[in-house]
Amino acid sequence: MKRYDAIIIGFGKGGKTLASDMASRGLKVAVVEKSEKMYGGTCINVGCIPTKYLILEAAKNKYKNYTSFVQYKDEYRRIIENKISLISTFRKKNFDNLDSKENIEIFTGEGSFVDAHTVEVKSKDRTFNIVGDKIFINTGAQTFYPPIKGLKESSYIYDSEGIMELKELPRSLVIIGGGYIGLEYAGMYKNFGSEVTVLEGSPVFMPREDKEIAEEVKKVMQNKGIDIRLGVKVTEIDGNTVIFEKDGKKDSLSADAILVAVGRKPNTEHLKLENAGVKVDERGAIVVDERLHTTQTNIWVLGDVHGGPQFTYTSLDDYRIVKSELFGKGEYTLKDRHVIPYTVFLEPQFSRVGLTEEEAIKNGYEIKTSKMTPASPRMKISDETEGLLKVVVDAKTDKILGASLFIAQSGEVINTIALAMRTNQNYQVLRDGIYTHPTVTEILNDLFGGLELL
Template sequence: MTTSATSNEGITPEEYDLVVLGTGEGAKYLAWTLAKQGVRVASIEQRWIGGSCPNIACLPSKNIIHSAKVASYFARAAEFGIDSAGYKVNMAGVTNRKRSMVKALVDIHVRNFETSGVDLVLGHGYFVGPRLIQVDMNDGTKRQLRGANVVIGTGTHATLDETPGLVAAQPLTHIEALELETLPEHLLIIGGGYIGLEFAQAMRRLGSKVTVVERNTALLHREDPDVSEAMASLFHDEDIKLILGASVESVSGTSGQSVSLTYQQDGVSATITGSHLLVATGRTPNTSGIGLDLAGVELTDRGYIKVDERLKTTAPGTWAIGDVAGSPQFTHIAFDDFRVIRDNLAGKDHVTTGRQVPYTMFTDPELAKVGLSETEAKAKGIAYRLFKIPMAADLRTRTLSETRGFMKALVGEDDRILGITVFGVDGGEIMSAVQIAMIAGLPYTALREAILTHPTLMEGLIVLFSSAPMVVPGATA
């Protein structure tokens, strides 16, 4: 490694081909891939080696959700012909199972950094000039790293707004909720989005009383009405209280002891009290305190790093990746961001525009979608044929006693699939199969005429695309 002249901090900058700030999904794969190609790479991480997904987000939450699924099977034991004298949830055991998984995942990440040849730098990194990052190391020392190219992948964190008393109540975010060792007696959740709803169902199944307070008048208000209604019905049946169309006015007390929310609904104020409070109202980009102004990196009006369709920032040789770049906040999108930057660094033109954005919410049953929804198609004036069946029409669901929900697909005038939504068991897997057909540009008839194994959930796609469609015309002049 070569070094340049001593900086004005008295620290000699170390020169790299690539410096990556953060080790999240896209950032780590970029570092590993280029380092294996012989590129001199340094990755800076303050705490979560591997980023949020293996440590405090996707995988840990799905681990807890699966424990809740197992608990739900115990509760339904008689339905499967099994006599049970009852069961008790050991929340410490649930959390320890999650911790064991996280430790194994982090160990894998550490080995990947070691074997790839990346210089993993542990500490708080911030810009002190263009493409020059100072790191206050976790061991108390300081280093400066300069990259021919620099990639910013600092992610986002849970938003805590200025609601009176909220911060003082020391509420849980998803991070603390994943570390609970005792089960909340009554969990209050502010926010009816992905995080809020996944935690709501999981904690209810593990034994907590749960109340969700949502400012919009419908759950998942951006989804089609039938999706929103189906989710609300699910939560009603699982005895999760929903307070919709409610704006939180103030919070009092302390989460973990006793905490109260005062909210307004239909012009009337009311108060609800619980033992714990979880805030799941959105994400805030991690862009403060990292010297972006010194780097020449501009922000959008929403506080995310301003990037073009190739993920270049406003500063030469400086890129942003994943959530902090304003990309859709999914791990799989961050991974695709890695491909975009990798290719552009290699001189290939690769852009983020026009890509598919699939998603799955891991409630039980799952909600999965890719492509156009009915709401989106109507707003764009796109004509479509709607194929829709209840999940019970997929015979595999009957063997599983998992018949709740439906699947529906939009098909264009050229017989290509415009989008699919599945609210049902293993919805993400079913959606992914259709997404592959969409990527290949196959007509829906290819799935309708396919020979698929019986009885599998995928076989339901034959039933779906053999059903009688409803024709919805596009915009007229």
């Protein structure tokens, strides 16, 4: 039975970065990955990289003036083939990056716990055990399937991973779930040429976001022809037909494809955590302390599987926490992580950091806000004037409490605001910043300058 200084279950961002670091320090590391199609983790294979590639390619379609659905189908097929090639390149590079290191051994198979130090690996042709002094779980999350009658039996059902493997563009698409993943796919497939309907259970669109921003997002998406229905309860799937209730009335929609996008859950089903004495919470996430230890002190968790924000960059930050403990002074923990921005790749992009106006008021802040439409020179040049921006500032201290940006390239701009918040700057730093012209970032001059008018 082989023994390692560390076993890492899962080939995600945090795990692969930790494996490389440990190996460079002379430690012997085993990396266990269930699928050869997941080398590099969710982001590279089925998450941010392929989806953002498809979103960008789909956005180009609106300029091509296709006159038939066949043209859309041919273009879609070409783009999917390109996506497959792109992801294969990324996957191979990630595998080679670890496999080329002398102290790393990669096992392709399903890993599960025998005890707190022993992991069983089930590969295609054999089952064997390996032992590790330290074990790190980095298995990510998976699609949550709601208990809807007929859902599992329907051949028209896809999750966010499976639908990207379709080489034939669906003429019509029903998306169950109006969260961030569902909305990204709605915009993508509408641009590809599909007729898209979103069925959302909540009566409120984007309920966690600023109300004014959310209303603007809905308006822009509806203007693009996306059918958004709120307060909908899906009761049954009958083949390619979605049966649902709204306002007490039954209705149905048929489609070429049905995307389930109601959320993701920690991927722990096959780990046999009970054998290692590792506990999970009521949502199935692995319980961790501020240093990402599980209930077994020699077992850590990185990434989505511990139930935190499901972003590649927070998984990378989990690696920094572990690194701080193992190879530093242990000064960095989960308690030190704050001001985490995020972007939803709609058209235009929606980005958020910190508190909304409603949240700030609820938390007892005396606030002032500024909002504006993206009417900057850069936006006018590129004809990207859709959207709305809003910032929330503490009226007593001038500290930035939050920002919501629904504008083109907001994913770049939000990082500047987050940096100012993270370093505890007053809003005047952004108001008076010197930015290159004409760029999207210079809109911060006007956005934060609007606070002076209050």
